[in-house]
Amino acid sequence: MSIYDTLNPEQKEAMLHTEGPLLILAGAGSGKTRVLIHRIAWMMEQGVSPWNIMAITFTNKAAGEMRQRVNNLVGQGADSVWVATFHSTCVRILRRYIGHLGFDTAFSIYDADDQKTVMKDVCKRLNIDTKIFKERYLLSVISRAKDEMISPLEMEMAAQNDFQKKRVAEAYREYQAQLRRNNALDFDDLIVKTVELFQNCPEILNSYQERFRYLMVDEYQDTNTVQFKLISLLAGKYRNLCVVGDDDQSIYRFRGANIYNILNFEQVFPDAKVIKLEQNYRSTQNILNTANEVIRNNYGRKEKRLWTENEEGRPIGFHLLLNAFEEAEHIIGDISSRVRKGEADYQDHAVLYRTNAQSRLFEEKLIIAGIPYKLIGGVNFYARKEIKDVLAYLKTIDNGKDEVAVRRIINVPKRGIGAATLNRVQDYAGAYGISFYDALLRAEEIPNLGRSGGKIKPFTTLIQNMRSQLKEMSLTELTKALLGETGYIKDLENEGTDEAKGRIENIDELLNKLAAYEETADEPTLSGFLEEVALVADIDSLEESSNYVVLMTLHSAKGLEFPYVYMAGMEEGIFPSYMSLNGDNPEEELEEERRLCYVGITRAKRELMLTAARQRMVRGETMFNAVSRFIREIPEEYLESKKKKEGPAKPVNVPKQAAWIQSKESFRAKPYESQSLTVKKASGLEYGVGDRVRHIKFGEGTVLEITEGKKDYEVKVEFDTAGIKRLFASFAKLRKL
């Protein structure tokens, strides 16, 4: 029996079709990665050199998994197969050839933060009122333009006499000029510049066409126009292009993903073979039926219907809770009882939600219950202030033209160099046509700097020293030396707060990652590390072997599977989101939300539980949302619905916050009978001045003062580690010790 006998007929057909264009429409859980891996193995068996095979994914995690599985299946030679993400592929190409486009090979990669910094400066230079055009808006327009390969000039032409559009085009042009000056690329540029390179230098394109004779693209439904251009260029010579995707799982349209790449693939490649994979190996029939029923409500999709030989399974659970607190409590309680009964481990559970902001309540309940969990998303590790500071130092050492990095750390830790000084340096740099950092080197020559001029010297000396030691020291040693000389760690230690301690831990973690990079990389370089760091996503940190409950957004969950899946916040205005319902074209946006729902449902292997809350705090406001339309789209036969009885819940069961909300509501309803205070006073506070109390986040402390406000008590507490805080009693959830 060969390794290929485990594939079903369609999968095998896809595996065997190695020459010419191929579109695999792979439903959720239909084993598409299996097909790709076996396809690679098959090609190698047919004598194709692994060196000529390329597989492109979107996340490092997906790339890593594929690499692993290819290694396991074929062993010998598998290392030569190119498995990488779009972005890292482009970076590798650009590091070699970007000189042809007038950039230096030590270019920096700018993340969203850096982009915003640049854009702020652009707006200042062009006198753009950021009240009218927000930086975020300008950046999103620019990003969309890059996705569609529209240059600043083209945008300007298209603007005609529209003043507003012209302004945006100007901002775009200036933004690009700034990036160029900083020798930096943003994420979109990585792809755009690679396409540009190929278009300008046919001989370079040709060398890569020869190298990558067999191309495979995973999650094809999420590609945008430039990415498609990149793939078409690479596959242009041999046309051995295999794309795998599912139009029903296209959830990144908002970010420029072009769904027509998949819908029109057969028009672009008329000789393309199309294979549908509709047998699902992941979920129960009930889960699949539910997914099918929901996605059926979308128009303009490629018709397919998932089926499975798996058992029917349990019905989908739906619980309507009183509020978000109860929702979190219910879900966490459910998980812990299942684990207690020994039916499953923590790692078998995922809680999915629409927005990152919803994660907090789950975190709190999990902490209280003492359940290990992993939060995906939110603030990226590499986006944290202290990490960005250290990286900015490293970037400055690596790429002196990166002004954003230099400016970030020139006064961190405080060196007494302020805005006025920086402006003078900037003017000087502009007048002499040199980079910002080079101007700093000549600080003594700059007029009007006064005393501040002398403060610059120690900084540049430090950077120059580090640069000269780059060859003698390992990167880890260098970074440690840097932290020592700048006193960065010492400053944090002196702060002594929990927050500062956390920052030090994060920096230690960064040092660990640096050391790990130096051990594993073939040729560790500072540029190499910075690039690896720039391209990681939070999802990459998810390890299957660790036993924890996973919390993440529905978007992050794409491509993953869990035996037990909870989808929380199934309410109109939350999911589908308020933005999609009130956007420019609600129909289309609603379809994307529905696809997102489909993605969520199909993550579940054994059981799927949906929850909603009658009332919920959103941005400090209590919202009363109707149950999501997606719930109504599920036929009742698949659903096991449990709604909490109407009417006030028993006070014992209601958390303090809820009690407060309720009292606030009744206060609003009957303004003349001020009931709210009686509710509060009746329950009172279990602690008084001088008592020892515990707070979830701040730990133990002593109550210094209690003031009675209009609606709530304000408590002043001196925490042992977190210092003095003023808290509202109903929110602080202080416990007497």
Add this chain to the structure above:
DNA sequence: GGTTGGAAACTTTTT
């Protein structure tokens, strides 16, 4: 030049 307090924005999703 640095600190602090209050206003304003933020919450859709990310390589």
Add this chain to the structure above:
DNA sequence: GTTTCCAACC
């Protein structure tokens, strides 16, 4: 409700 940003003060 939380975080970020900016202006007014030190």
